[in-house]
Amino acid sequence: MTRDRPRLTLGIVGLGTHGVNHAQILRSLGHDVVGVDADPNVRSEFESQFETTTYERPSELFETDIDAVIISTPNKFHETVATKAFEADLDVLLEKPLAHTVESAERIVEAAERTDRICMVGFHHRFRSTCMVLKEYIDEGYLGEISHIQAKFIRRRGVPGRGTWYTSNEIAGGGALMDVGGHLLDLLLHFYDWPSLSDVIARSRSEFGPREDYAYLHMWGEDGEARMYDVEDSVNAFLEFENGATADIEVAWAANARSTHTYNVRGTKAGVALDITNTLTEVEPRVDQRNDLELYEVRSGGGDHFVNSSIVCSHNDPYRDELQSFLDAVVSGDRPEQNNVHQALDVQHVVNDIYRAASE
Amino acid sequence: MYHEDGDAPGKTIKSVETAIHLLQAIHDREEAGISELAEEFDLSKSTIHHYLKTLELYGCLEKVDGRYRLGLRFLTFGGQARARETIYRLAKRDVDQLARQTGEEVRLIVERGGYGITLYQATGEHVERSRTHVGNMEELHCTAAGKAFLAALPESRVDDLLDDRELTAYTSNTITDRDELEAELADIRAHHVAFDDEERHEGVRCVAAAITNRSGELLGAISVSGSTERLTGDRFRTTIPDQIRNIVGVVEINTTYSGWEDDTLDRSP
Numbered sequence: 122m123t124r125d126r127p128r129l130t131l132g133i134v135g136l137g138t139h140g141v142n143h144a145q146i147l148r149s150l151g152h153d154v155v156g157v158d159a160d161p162n163v164r165s166e167f168e169s170q171f172e173t174t175t176y177e178r179p180s181e182l183f184e185t186d187i188d189a190v191i192i193s194t195p196n197k198f199h200e201t202v203a204t205k206a207f208e209a210d211l212d213v214l215l216e217k218p219l220a221h222t223v224e225s226a227e228r229i230v231e232a233a234e235r236t237d238r239i240c241m242v243g244f245h246h247r248f249r250s251t252c253m254v255l256k257e258y259i260d261e262g263y264l265g266e267i268s269h270i271q272a273k274f275i276r277r278r279g280v281p282g283r284g285t286w287y288t289s290n291e292i293a294g295g296g297a298l299m300d301v302g303g304h305l306l307d308l309l310l311h312f313y314d315w316p317s318l319s320d321v322i323a324r325s326r327s328e329f330g331p332r333e334d335y336a337y338l339h340m341w342g343e344d345g346e347a348r349m350y351d352v353e354d355s356v357n358a359f360l361e362f363e364n365g366a367t368a369d370i371e372v373a374w375a376a377n378a379r380s381t382h383t384y385n386v387r388g389t390k391a392g393v394a395l396d397i398t399n400t401l402t403e404v405e406p407r408v409d410q411r412n413d414l415e416l417y418e419v420r421s422g423g424g425d426h427f428v429n430s431s432i433v434c435s436h437n438d439p440y441r442d443e444l445q446s447f448l449d450a451v452v453s454g455d456r457p458e459q460n461n462v463h464q465a466l467d468v469q470h471v472v473n474d475i476y477r478a479a480s481e
Numbered sequence: 482m483y484h485e486d487g488d489a490p491g492k493t494i495k496s497v498e499t500a501i502h503l504l505q506a507i508h509d510r511e512e513a514g515i516s517e518l519a520e521e522f523d524l525s526k527s528t529i530h531h532y533l534k535t536l537e538l539y540g541c542l543e544k545v546d547g548r549y550r551l552g553l554r555f556l557t558f559g560g561q562a563r564a565r566e567t568i569y570r571l572a573k574r575d576v577d578q579l580a581r582q583t584g585e586e587v588r589l590i591v592e593r594g595g596y597g598i599t600l601y602q603a604t605g606e607h608v609e610r611s612r613t614h615v616g617n618m619e620e621l622h623c624t625a626a627g628k629a630f631l632a633a634l635p636e637s638r639v640d641d642l643l644d645d646r647e648l649t650a651y652t653s654n655t656i657t658d659r660d661e662l663e664a665e666l667a668d669i670r671a672h673h674v675a676f677d678d679e680e681r682h683e684g685v686r687c688v689a690a691a692i693t694n695r696s697g698e699l700l701g702a703i704s705v706s707g708s709t710e711r712l713t714g715d716r717f718r719t720t721i722p723d724q725i726r727n728i729v730g731v732v733e734i735n736t737t738y739s740g741w742e743d744d745t746l747d748r749s750p
Binding site for chain 1: 734
């Protein structure tokens with residue numbers, strides 16, 4: 122712990138897999154954590170794992186002396202917790218997506234602005250070193266004008282918490298698109314520098330998750346079997362933006378296909394293939410995964426030729442760097458450029474537009 | 482279990498008991514005259530008359546064309562009794578939604594004293610007129626919600642409710658054998674959904690699932706019922722069960738987090 126980085130106490134609301142993950146990283150960074158969960162069993166597990174205090178309700182936590190809040194509850198409850206945190210003068214890191222509906226997301230943004238609090242949303246892939254390098258290549262114009270991005274986030278079998286809130290439209294707000302699609306759209310819009318969407322064609326399907334014979338190797342969260350399942354498990358969409366750029370996207374929690382998490386960025390000067398696919402059978406989070414970035418160019422010096430070059434950079438833990446960036450913002454009071462709440466609202470709008478197009 | 486006969490444990494007041502039995506008798510008949518009640522209760526007409534007059538004076542009975550029926554004071558009592566049930570507040574909107582989705586009759590039912598009591602009901606587009614009213618009481622062994630309750634309750638409580646009790650046959654499909662009922666309860670526990678295939682009323686099928694909290698305590702059940710002409714095949718066995726499980730899951734999650742929305746709200750039992 123250096124003098125620049127004071128020891129902080131973070132309140133974590135929602136002590137599921139994400140909450141515990143955040144707590145572990147915070148502890149490794151030398152900070153203190155206290156927790157909130159509505160489930161007494163989850164609370165006592167967290168208490169013994171981290172030897173700390175937990176509360177049943179967020180309002181009890183907000184009365185204590187904490188520095189900031191991390192919210193990793195089911196999506197539907199982001200708004201009520203975030204709003205109360207802002208009103209208690211606390212900065213917030215929300216697990217993605219921002220909310221379960223556009224309306225709820227808008228109210229969160231309104232509350233953050235009204236109270237002048239920092240609100241970051243956990244689209245952590247942006248903190249991946251390869252993604253940061255790619256963004257820099259795009260911004261400096263190395264790729265020329267980008268006209269098309271093909272983006273895929275496909276899990277072979279990776280429905281999270283099947284039969285729990287993750288697969289309830291009412292609580293999560295959607296399925297694969299709301300979940301992994303949020304990451305994909307955040308990166309896509311980030312690479313494109315947040316253009317407005319002008320047109321969407323989309324189709325969604327629910328083919329694997331609701332089946333009693335759903336088979337898988339690993340699951341993020343608990344398997345509630347198919348008790349609740351009224352969301353899609355894959356979506357294909359074609360997006361057109363007001364600047365004329367396009368994107369072809371595919372997201373799936375389950376598909377009879379090779380697991381893939383890739384972005385093919387087509388520029389007028391060069392193209393890039395970014396491959397951040399997880400260990401093929403796993404679901405998130407894993408940092409020891411593929412981090413491949415390859416440039417495609419055509420040159421003429423000494424005769425026309427193709428250039429394929431690999432960009433090699435050190436691997437980082439994007440979760441950790443995302444958290445560090447939030448903590449720095451909390452200490453300095455400076456609003457971070459990365460993952461601000463307005464960008465998260467843009468993602469929420471695009472998710473909503475795709476759902477609307479898919480239901481037409 | 483609700484106490485039904487006059488042989489109550491401990492000290493009770495006889496005249497209050499008689500008044501309650503009279504009200505129950507009038508409820509069961511929908512309306513009654515003095516003579517028939519005097520005969521049934523083996524009391525003089527003037528005694529019955531005094532009871533009924535007193536109950537009428539306090540709004541518990543209404544007299545129409547010389548016959549007595551329950552008064553609206555019970556709606557005042559019932560309205561409050563229902564409003565105090567946390568699950569009513571938490572599940573009402575979802576019951577409405579399920580009625581729109583299915584087009585059928587949807588009920589929110591709680592278990593009290595070995596009976597299922599309808600706390601709230603909503604009807605969808607396929608239902609012209611509701612068969613029952615709010616507050617309707619049914620035995621457990623012959624209804625989908627009742628069986629869902631029995632499957633969710635601890636074994637000792639199920640024994641308390643069912644031991645030494647005859648399982649009344651209402652139709653040829655009613656389960657009247659305890660072992661057969663236990664086998665079905667095991668099935669309900671495995672699939673989180675219960676069926677009533679014309680077991681209470683001929684021509685009526687029903688699907689239900691229990692609502693429990695994180696500790697597994699029973700809070701209530703949601704049921705969908707409809708005619709055997711509409712509730713058939715996959716719709717009866719798959720589509721409606723899936724819709725009920727989704728709604729019940731939502732109610733359970735909302736219940737878990739209900740204390741977060743409004744800190745003045747008591748946590749559900």
